[in-house]
Amino acid sequence: MAKDNKQKSFLERMGESQVWKSIIRSGVPHTRRQRMHAILGSVFLHLHPARLPKHAVKVGYTWCMGGLSFFLFVVLTITGILLMFYYRPTVEYAYTDIIDLTEQVPLGMMRELHRWGAHAMVLTVWLHMLRVFMTGSYKPPREFNWGVGVLLMTMTMFLSFTGYLLPWDQLAIWAVTVGTNMARAHPFIGHEGPGASLLAIGDINLVHMGSDVRFALLGGRFVGEATLLRFYVLHCIAVPFIMMIFLAVHFWRIRKDGGISGPL
Amino acid sequence: MIETFKSVIDTLSAPTVSFTLLTLLTPLIFPPTDWFDKLNRKLGIWRLWTKPGLWAGMGFITFFFIVGYFDPNFNITLTKPDNFPIVLMVYSMFFFIWLGMKKAYINDDRLAEGLKPEEYNDPDDKVLVWPDLVYIEFISLILFMVFLIVWSILVAAPLEEPANPASTPNPSKAPWYFLGLQEMLVYFDPWLAGIVFPMFIIFGMMAIPYIDTNPKGDGYYSFKERRIGIFIFMYGWLILWLFLIVIGTFFRGPNWNFFGPFEYWDPHKVVPLNNVNLSEYLWVKMLSTGLPTNIMLREFMGFLVVFAYMFVFPILLAKTWLKDLFEKIGPIRYTTLMLFGLSMFSLPIKMYLRWFFNLKYIIAIPEWFFNI
Numbered sequence: 001m002a003k004d005n006k007q008k009s010f011l012e013r014m015g016e017s018q019v020w021k022s023i024i025r026s027g028v029p030h031t032r033r034q035r036m037h038a039i040l041g042s043v044f045l046h047l048h049p050a051r052l053p054k055h056a057v058k059v060g061y062t063w064c065m066g067g068l069s070f071f072l073f074v075v076l077t078i079t080g081i082l083l084m085f086y087y088r089p090t091v092e093y094a095y096t097d098i099i100d101l102t103e104q105v106p107l108g109m110m111r112e113l114h115r116w117g118a119h120a121m122v123l124t125v126w127l128h129m130l131r132v133f134m135t136g137s138y139k140p141p142r143e144f145n146w147g148v149g150v151l152l153m154t155m156t157m158f159l160s161f162t163g164y165l166l167p168w169d170q171l172a173i174w175a176v177t178v179g180t181n182m183a184r185a186h187p188f189i190g191h192e193g194p195g196a197s198l199l200a201i202g203d204i205n206l207v208h209m210g211s212d213v214r215f216a217l218l219g220g221r222f223v224g225e226a227t228l229l230r231f232y233v234l235h236c237i238a239v240p241f242i243m244m245i246f247l248a249v250h251f252w253r254i255r256k257d258g259g260i261s262g263p264l
Numbered sequence: 265m266i267e268t269f270k271s272v273i274d275t276l277s278a279p280t281v282s283f284t285l286l287t288l289l290t291p292l293i294f295p296p297t298d299w300f301d302k303l304n305r306k307l308g309i310w311r312l313w314t315k316p317g318l319w320a321g322m323g324f325i326t327f328f329f330i331v332g333y334f335d336p337n338f339n340i341t342l343t344k345p346d347n348f349p350i351v352l353m354v355y356s357m358f359f360f361i362w363l364g365m366k367k368a369y370i371n372d373d374r375l376a377e378g379l380k381p382e383e384y385n386d387p388d389d390k391v392l393v394w395p396d397l398v399y400i401e402f403i404s405l406i407l408f409m410v411f412l413i414v415w416s417i418l419v420a421a422p423l424e425e426p427a428n429p430a431s432t433p434n435p436s437k438a439p440w441y442f443l444g445l446q447e448m449l450v451y452f453d454p455w456l457a458g459i460v461f462p463m464f465i466i467f468g469m470m471a472i473p474y475i476d477t478n479p480k481g482d483g484y485y486s487f488k489e490r491r492i493g494i495f496i497f498m499y500g501w502l503i504l505w506l507f508l509i510v511i512g513t514f515f516r517g518p519n520w521n522f523f524g525p526f527e528y529w530d531p532h533k534v535v536p537l538n539n540v541n542l543s544e545y546l547w548v549k550m551l552s553t554g555l556p557t558n559i560m561l562r563e564f565m566g567f568l569v570v571f572a573y574m575f576v577f578p579i580l581l582a583k584t585w586l587k588d589l590f591e592k593i594g595p596i597r598y599t600t601l602m603l604f605g606l607s608m609f610s611l612p613i614k615m616y617l618r619w620f621f622n623l624k625y626i627i628a629i630p631e632w633f634f635n636i
Contacts, residue, residue: 029394035392035394036392050393051390052390052397053387053391054391055382057397057400060363068408071405095426098423102420102423109413112419112421115422116415116421119349119352123353123356126357130364131364134364134365134368135482135484136481136482136486137482137483138472139473151466164439168427170431170433175436175438175439178436178437178446179439181454181458185453185458190459192454192633193459194632194634262383263383264482264483
């Protein structure tokens with residue numbers, strides 16, 4: 001404090017300015033108190049507690065996979081928003097827009113980042129699950145949060161699957177055709193599923209090719225224009241929206257269930 | 265030399281062989297009982313979780329992929345851009361299972377000596393998140409982003425010809441993370457492989473913490489304290505999920521026929537389809553009367569088998585072999601465990617019924633789309 005202004009570094013002087021202190025109230029954290037305040041006072045960092053047991057900050061214990069999964073979710077959201085500027089989900093334009101993306105857009109690497117990021121996220125989520133299993137972290141009081149995690153993993157794979165259709169190339173439509181053909185066989189609500197013929201009034205089948213769960217998913221009898229729009233909306237809005245709610249619950253419950261797991 | 269290696273791998277990777285080998289290996293690698301544990305020590309399999317084990321495993325995987333890269337047939341599947349994540353998956357899964365098991369064995373030894381697990385620290389001795397955690401997160405985030413950017417620069421995202429509903433590629437494959445389910449389609453109808461089993465996987469995984477009442481091993485890596493749980497999980501996760509993905513990606517060619525990784529994908533490969541239903545075994549082959557017209561009579565044997573497997577078998581187990589477990593966890597947990605557990609093990613059972621007896625369906629009622 002007694003230091004002369006000339007001896008202070010630029011960073012130190014910046015940290016004491018009114019502008020900086022209005023944004024980051026703790027200033028440049030030097031003391032223990034300021035460092036705790038830096039975590040508690042930040043809307044983003046306060047996901048963390050201010051202090052943690054030593055094992056919790058070791059990469060060997062956490063593998064960092066949960067954090068990387070969330071990081072990838074953010075990367076995919078940002079690159080996804082950028083892609084939405086260029087992409088139109090119609091049979092007429094989808095494929096050519098993708099080609100435009102690579103050939104016309106400067107630094108056109110967003111699709112690569114988005115696609116490989118999506119594959120990587122499936123892997124990081126699986127590895128996160130493996131870590132949580134191997135450390136027995138699903139045991140009480142964290143049973144519920146494990147369940148939320150299983151749903152988040154399912155959503156990750158569904159997000160990846162819906163995104164698979166959007167380039168509208170051979171790979172896309174046939175992978176999605178293979179995948180959605182399963183819905184035909186859904187018991188009771190798929191037209192080729194067991195029990196579907198029971199849902200009938202007299203001779204009129206309620207569940208047929210034009211009314212079953214596959215029709216609802218595809219918006220038609222085969223993978224076409226309506227499917228592309230449906231998958232686009234699911235991929236860009238519906239599933240991320242639900243996922244963000246579950247993510248909030250997941251993070252909140254980590255703290256409320258006693259923070260990261262560890263030996264007693 | 266290399267050609268011998270290739271033909272050995274081709275033979276070994278046939279699902280009948282590879283799946284059997286892995287099924288037999290799983291209890292040796294993750295020994296669920298003392299008997300398996302002794303065998304594991306005797307054969308030296310525990311050395312897999314030491315540094316030489318890591319290098320041996322990584323070396324074998326790398327050798328396999330390098331030979332594959334220079335093989336004209338395997339190269340085609342291996343270098344498909346969308347298959348690169350699976351190469352990554354094979355490496356990362358092996359490495360992280362190795363890491364987890366290595367730590368588990370260290371902790372097992374410590375616990376046997378009466379020490380606390382390695383992760384244990386004095387609860388009063390905490391570290392500050394700023395800077396101790398924040399900078400680790402920051403560095404791993406930067407490194408991961410660099411990795412992702414390099415990957416994106418080197419490998420272009422796949423884009424094939426424009427969609428053409430009139431031309432179906434052969435084979436048509438789902439995205440790689442669903443190929444385990446698509447592989448299941450060989451043995452089960454879509455209503456099971458595509459709908460019921462995926463739901464069972466999701467709900468079964470959510471049920472794990474409620475079924476596993478073992479309070480030990482919470483918050484640190486350990487194996488011995490939770491060996492049965494880890495064994496069952498690893499069998500389902502490694503063999504029935506990840507390995508089926510590998511089969512579906514690398515070993516399934518045109519018409520979903522099996523091809524060894526170094527084999528040419530011949531679209532005209534002829535595979536005899538002589539699968540027989542259980543009802544045909546009973547009425548046609550054994551009784552020589554022809555199939556009865558009444559559906560329930562025709563399939564009563566299949567219903568009996570499925571009913572016995574799903575409902576009678578667990579009751580018998582609860583009275584005999586699993587008596588202690590049943591008394592410990594109670595009827596509701598036991599029923600849940602049996603529902604998901606028996607469904608999981610029905611997949612390998614159905615596989616072997618198919619391979620040994622050419623059994624197509626246990627219950628075959630195509631009239632109602634109800635085939636098991």
